[in-house]
Amino acid sequence: MATGLWVAGQETTSSTLAWLILYMMEHQDIQKKAHDELDKHIGSDRLVTLDDKTNLNYINAIVAEILRFSNLSSVNVFHRLTKEVQIHGYTFPENTTITYQIPFVLHDPRYFDEPEKFKPERFLDKNGKFFWPQELMTFGIGKRACLGEGLAKLELYLFAANILNQFKLNHPKDKKADLTRIIDLVTAPIPYKTFVESRF
Numbered sequence: 292m293a294t295g296l297w298v299a300g301q302e303t304t305s306s307t308l309a310w311l312i313l314y315m316m317e318h319q320d321i322q323k324k325a326h327d328e329l330d331k332h333i334g335s336d337r338l339v340t341l342d343d344k345t346n347l348n349y350i351n352a353i354v355a356e357i358l359r360f361s362n363l364s365s366v367n368v369f370h371r372l373t374k375e376v377q378i379h380g381y382t383f384p385e386n387t388t389i390t391y392q393i394p395f396v397l398h399d400p401r402y403f404d405e406p407e408k409f410k411p412e413r414f415l416d417k418n419g420k421f422f423w424p425q426e427l428m429t430f431g432i433g434k435r436a437c438l439g440e441g442l443a444k445l446e447l448y449l450f451a452a453n454i455l456n457q458f459k460l461n462h463p464k465d466k467k468a469d470l471t472r473i474i475d476l477v478t479a480p481i482p483y484k485t486f487v488e489s490r491f
């Protein structure tokens with residue numbers, strides 16, 4: 292059980308963080324907006340905590356967009372039907388192996404406008420408040436959805452908020468990072484270097 296949680300939670304969370312740092316290096320304008328929000332609501336090098344979460348709408352939106360854009364699960368986990376079901380007039384017998392493909396939903400323009408663009412603003416309402424639409428199904432849906440969803444969302448928020456509060460992230464002077472996706476069980480970026488500058 293403990294090994295299962297370790298395997299399911301380790302690569303997923305670390306790869307999402309690797310994408311976060313990479314996309315912040317890549318999108319300096321978005322990183323600047325994150326710094327502006329942190330300067331307004333935190334304003335020092337103190338630790339950002341869960342109590343700050345409701346004020347940090349843009350940081351929450353960045354985490355949500357990373358979870359959409361990085362599209363970690365190239366193929367979702369397979370499930371077995373425990374009884375016959377009808378879906379849109381098709382009959383699926385008991386014991387059929389089925390899955391649903393999360394990556395297609397996360398990049399479907401019917402649900403996400405201009406899906407190929409990295410736009411955290413898509414998760415802010417007209418009052419600038421963060422929201423999580425049901426189509427953002429990075430953690431799956433239904434009874435077998437990710438057991439670690441709550442934990443992962445909080446961890447990612449804390450990492451994102453604290454890394455961005457403390458540091459300015461940039462490409463090393465001589466080299467831009469490669470955005471190629473290594474598609475495996477969990478999709479990860481090619482190892483890269485980051486130029487890290489303290490903000491305080």
Ligand code: HEM
Pocket residue numbers: 295296297299300301303304307363364367368369393429430431432434435436437438439440442443
């Ligand atoms: C960015 C982080 C994560 C992502 C994107 C993610 C995504 C997913 C997805 C797509 C599934 C399959 C859902 C399905 O079968 O329909 C899943 C299952 C699972 N995840 Fe995660 N996960 C993450 C982090 C974690 C963490 C931190 C833990 C545990 C500490 C965890 C534990 C599990 C477990 C135990 C399952 C199997 C649930 C079951 O079959 O009932 N995950 N996850």
